[in-house]
Amino acid sequence: MIKFSNVSKRYPGGQEALRNVSFAIGAGELVFLTGRSGAGKSTLFKLIPAIERPTSGSVVVNGQNVSAIKPAAVPILRRNLGLVFQDQKLLYDRSVIDNVLLPLAFSGFAPKEAARRARAALDKVGLLSREKANPIQLSGGEQQRVAIARAVANRPAILIADEPTANLDADSAAAIIAIFVSFQQVGVTVLIATHDMALIERSGGRVLRLEAGELVAGGDPQ
Amino acid sequence: MNAWFSQHVQAFKGALRKLAAQRASSLLNVLVIGIALALPAGGYVILGNLQGIAARFSLEPQLSVFLEPGARPADRDGLEKRLRNDPRMAAVRFVPRDEALAELRKTEGIAEVIAALNQNPLPDAFVIRLKDIPPDQLEALAAELGRLPGVGHVQADSAWARRLSALIGVGRLGIALLAALLAAGLVAVTFNTIRLQVLTQREEIEVARLLGATDGFIRRPFYYLGAIQGLAGGMVGLAVLAGSLALLNQGIRTLAETYGSSFHLTFLAPGDALAVALFASLLGWLGAYLSVSVYLRGMGPR
Numbered sequence: 001m002i003k004f005s006n007v008s009k010r011y012p013g014g015q016e017a018l019r020n021v022s023f024a025i026g027a028g029e030l031v032f033l034t035g036r037s038g039a040g041k042s043t044l045f046k047l048i049p050a051i052e053r054p055t056s057g058s059v060v061v062n063g064q065n066v067s068a069i070k071p072a073a074v075p076i077l078r079r080n081l082g083l084v085f086q087d088q089k090l091l092y093d094r095s096v097i098d099n100v101l102l103p104l105a106f107s108g109f110a111p112k113e114a115a116r117r118a119r120a121a122l123d124k125v126g127l128l129s130r131e132k133a134n135p136i137q138l139s140g141g142e143q144q145r146v147a148i149a150r151a152v153a154n155r156p157a158i159l160i161a162d163e164p165t166a167n168l169d170a171d172s173a174a175a176i177i178a179i180f181v182s183f184q185q186v187g188v189t190v191l192i193a194t195h196d197m198a199l200i201e202r203s204g205g206r207v208l209r210l211e212a213g214e215l216v217a218g219g220d221p222q
Numbered sequence: 223m224n225a226w227f228s229q230h231v232q233a234f235k236g237a238l239r240k241l242a243a244q245r246a247s248s249l250l251n252v253l254v255i256g257i258a259l260a261l262p263a264g265g266y267v268i269l270g271n272l273q274g275i276a277a278r279f280s281l282e283p284q285l286s287v288f289l290e291p292g293a294r295p296a297d298r299d300g301l302e303k304r305l306r307n308d309p310r311m312a313a314v315r316f317v318p319r320d321e322a323l324a325e326l327r328k329t330e331g332i333a334e335v336i337a338a339l340n341q342n343p344l345p346d347a348f349v350i351r352l353k354d355i356p357p358d359q360l361e362a363l364a365a366e367l368g369r370l371p372g373v374g375h376v377q378a379d380s381a382w383a384r385r386l387s388a389l390i391g392v393g394r395l396g397i398a399l400l401a402a403l404l405a406a407g408l409v410a411v412t413f414n415t416i417r418l419q420v421l422t423q424r425e426e427i428e429v430a431r432l433l434g435a436t437d438g439f440i441r442r443p444f445y446y447l448g449a450i451q452g453l454a455g456g457m458v459g460l461a462v463l464a465g466s467l468a469l470l471n472q473g474i475r476t477l478a479e480t481y482g483s484s485f486h487l488t489f490l491a492p493g494d495a496l497a498v499a500l501f502a503s504l505l506g507w508l509g510a511y512l513s514v515s516v517y518l519r520g521m522g523p524r
Binding site for chain 2: 049051074075076077078079080081083085089091093102103105106107108110111150
């Protein structure tokens with residue numbers, strides 16, 4: 001589903017965030033991406049939805065070469081990915097359900113079908129009872145669950161998350177990871193960037209380990 | 223109802239929501255646009271009415287040749303022959319003095335004056351329509367005809383109508399300039415409104431892009447916003463114009479009645495009014511288009 005081949009990323013200014021990274025993730029896999037802060041996890045995360053482009057090498061997502069994608073094709077690529085950001089990126093000027101409806105609005109669903117899917121997604125993360133609330137009224141863990149609901153409302157085949165448990169207590173973090181695992185169990189490919197080793201050990205997925213921009217464990221050599 | 227249509231409906235509703243959310247500033251914008259439009263539209267209306275007056279008189283060069291009161295029939299016949307054979311004349315019509323009097327009686331306000339006279343003061347006349355000649359030659363021709371025997375007076379009738387027509391032409395140009403300037407102003411007003419909107423919604427736009435919104439989806443509500451604001455402004459402008467004309471007409475009617483005329487300013491034709499409203503809407507859309515193009519380019523991940 002996701003394949004990195006000899007991917008390097010150098011930001012303007014000379015800093016090399018990723019160096020010659022190669023790995024492949026198959027359909028339905030649960031993979032953790034770990035490493036210290038600054039090891040390149042966020043950069044790798046951003047290459048998949050074409051928020052950043054690799055300096056060299058290729059990134060293939062769902063059979064599509066994302067590293068050479070045309071700007072006009074980017075929205076379609078992103079709709080087929082579920083993205084969960086470290087800072088959630090919720091909109092605080094609208095209710096929980098309206099946040100979840102946002103990606104459905106531009107995917108061409110009729111309003112009724114969109115509302116149905118948004119409720120189903122909120123139900124999966126256990127927040128259906130809070131659909132009318134403003135995200136600001138929710139706890140950090142609940143906000144992260146809203147972000148997950150928004151990511152999966154389109155029913156993407158791939159779900160990727162960047163430090164989804166970064167600012168959460170241990171219980172909330174475990175609940176979040178459990179939600180991701182439940183999606184993997186119904187066939188979704190899940191990639192989670194995190195530095196929380198305790199969580200990873202309990203969940204038992206494959207682990208990719210980045211150190212200073214290089215993949216040191218978990219990658220399969222090409 | 224397909225997805226494309228429902229997206230447009232959503233964008234339209236979104237634009238209305240944004241207008242309603244900032245009621246005061248939307249209202250002010252609409253008012254500014256309306257007043258800016260009312261100025262050239264009002265000028266256009268007044269010119270149109272003036273032109274209506276000018277059009278009642280023939281703008282083709284025309285000469286009236288009045289005979290001396292005591293001219294003999296022989297002089298008259300000679301003159302007629304001379305005029306009809308002149309290659310510069312397009313048409314020559316003889317107006318006997320009785321016919322002229324009868325025609326004059328039909329003119330508003332004059333009938334009473336004529337009734338007071340005990341004899342016809344008018345001379346026989348020839349009304350001549352000329353082939354197209356330059357205005358300076360018209361004067362020369364008038365002088366030439368004035369020297370013929372039996373001719374009392376020659377008048378170049380259409381000179382003032384031509385002057386009025388030229389004046390209207392200048393006025394028209396002035397209004398076109400005014401309209402162009404104010405149209406640019408209208409685009410600028412919309413540009414700024416939409417700029418503020420884009421900046422307030424910066425976060426939403428960035429999130430929408432990250433989640434896979436197309437550029438069109440992001441731009442559409444702003445286009446609707448600009449177009450709706452322009453349309454509302456156009457309608458306000460028409461209302462301002464209609465109100466102003468109604469006020470002006472109260473005075474004009476009173477004035478015209480003293481001349482025995484029923485002249486008053488008439489409003490734009492329905493087609494023209496519609497064109498004003500649609501044009502305002504188009505300008506609003508243009509302002510939004512320019513603004514969104516400029517401010518989205520420098521924003522967020524692509």
